Amino acid sequence: MFMKNNSDITNLGDLLGDIEPGKIVLLYGPPKVGKSIFCYQFLYSGLKGGEPCLYIAADYGLRQLEQRMMEFNWFLQPYIQSGEVYIIDILTRLAGVKIGDSNAVKFSSVQNLADLMVKVGVGTRSLFRKSSKFRAVLDSLTMIFAFNPPNLVLRLMKAYKNRVSEANGIGLVVHTTGTVEPQFETSLMELADFKICFDGKSIQVESSAGKKSAQYTITDEGIKCWGIE
Amino acid sequence: MIVRISSGIPGLDKLIGGGGGSLAENTVTLIYGPPKVGKSIFSYQFAYEGLVNDEPCLYVSTDYGLKDLERNVANFGWKVEEYVGSENFYLIDAISTISGVEVSSTLNYFPSSVYNPTDIMVKLGVAIRQIKSKSPRFRSVLDSLTTLMAFNDELLVVRVLTIYIMRIKESGGTAIVTYTEGSADSKVENMLKAIVDNIIHLDGENLTVEAMVGSGKLKAHYNITSSGIVVD
Numbered sequence: 001m002f003m004k005n006n007s008d009i010t011n012l013g014d015l016l017g018d019i020e021p022g023k024i025v026l027l028y029g030p031p032k033v034g035k036s037i038f039c040y041q042f043l044y045s046g047l048k049g050g051e052p053c054l055y056i057a058a059d060y061g062l063r064q065l066e067q068r069m070m071e072f073n074w075f076l077q078p079y080i081q082s083g084e085v086y087i088i089d090i091l092t093r094l095a096g097v098k099i100g101d102s103n104a105v106k107f108s109s110v111q112n113l114a115d116l117m118v119k120v121g122v123g124t125r126s127l128f129r130k131s132s133k134f135r136a137v138l139d140s141l142t143m144i145f146a147f148n149p150p151n152l153v154l155r156l157m158k159a160y161k162n163r164v165s166e167a168n169g170i171g172l173v174v175h176t177t178g179t180v181e182p183q184f185e186t187s188l189m190e191l192a193d194f195k196i197c198f199d200g201k202s203i204q205v206e207s208s209a210g211k212k213s214a215q216y217t218i219t220d221e222g223i224k225c226w227g228i229e
Numbered sequence: 230m231i232v233r234i235s236s237g238i239p240g241l242d243k244l245i246g247g248g249g250g251s252l253a254e255n256t257v258t259l260i261y262g263p264p265k266v267g268k269s270i271f272s273y274q275f276a277y278e279g280l281v282n283d284e285p286c287l288y289v290s291t292d293y294g295l296k297d298l299e300r301n302v303a304n305f306g307w308k309v310e311e312y313v314g315s316e317n318f319y320l321i322d323a324i325s326t327i328s329g330v331e332v333s334s335t336l337n338y339f340p341s342s343v344y345n346p347t348d349i350m351v352k353l354g355v356a357i358r359q360i361k362s363k364s365p366r367f368r369s370v371l372d373s374l375t376t377l378m379a380f381n382d383e384l385l386v387v388r389v390l391t392i393y394i395m396r397i398k399e400s401g402g403t404a405i406v407t408y409t410e411g412s413a414d415s416k417v418e419n420m421l422k423a424i425v426d427n428i429i430h431l432d433g434e435n436l437t438v439e440a441m442v443g444s445g446k447l448k449a450h451y452n453i454t455s456s457g458i459v460v461d
Binding site: 030031032059061063064067068071091092094095096097110140142143145146147176177178179180181218 | 231255354384387388391392395396398399400415416419420422423424428439440442443445
């Protein structure tokens, strides 16, 4: 998932190990603990390592996403131009901004999950043709839950999971804890093959291979962790 | 890389940014806490700081109409004529109409209603277009979400806030929104915290920066003086 060698100053590679393609990773935790930063890091390390990525921007529009990544010196623009990243922006239209789709950037709506799934289908097919493995990030479910009934969001997640695993991708999905009724959170947990919990101080990882944990901090270079157990 | 703008609160810029501004530009900050701890005063200071530096301000007021705002601000000895009512000050007044006051819109005064968040968003769009033609950057205040929630479904208010945030950020604005702690369901409160960029908590004694783009958690004592909030 992250490089496991000396150049990986973040230690995330050691903490997370190898995640098999076709799996869904649920990243959850309270607001403002670094979940989005982890997504940017996951996205950028994939792109740098030659794995294309599907990114569903559901917390920030494309412009904000680029701006926030730049704070860490992660530049998205070259990958948008080369088509290695396929972005579905479901928020910018809410601002009343009229922008057309391009090859690598599609605009959809947080209120129209059917359209989102169509675009996910097109995106996963196009990335699947480019590379035998790719990454998919959905950051996050918070706004999607604010605009849609929770049962519909769960159906979206099931469809999304199928799409990503059929295309042999690794899907990272972000959820802010405490924003929906507990039973829907339980269902989300059940859908995931791999779970990562951020609480502001430590990261807990849970998968079929067992549990691991580490302390973490957010630096100019992204998330760094230590004390892996 | 992070551009920070001045909050207008003495002491806060030093606490967060070492003196060169505090709130990250083009982000949205949630100011929350119990009633009567200075959330609206924080809003006035933030808006005033922009106005004295010739930055337009778009103020969405659900608690006070124009007259009340003028009076509240005058209490702190600020030059009202340079503040409320100036051509850089755009006000969406969502409360005067429901108290039965006769008001008519002008180029920078937009009466709306807390009962009608859609109308508030339409007026917001109109105001932002005017501001954008004047200035590439501006400030905005939404004071408060609590009142909107009292008149509408809470999740609808979250959706309206999402639209507000997207519009402000896409247009180059920097905003603060206020919310009274504990007035909504905890799920809604978590959502609010998730969709803003920065979070500042006020409790009457201490100001806690719970989240701020590019900086960690910070805490300092504050007082409300005759010239507004002052952070030690």
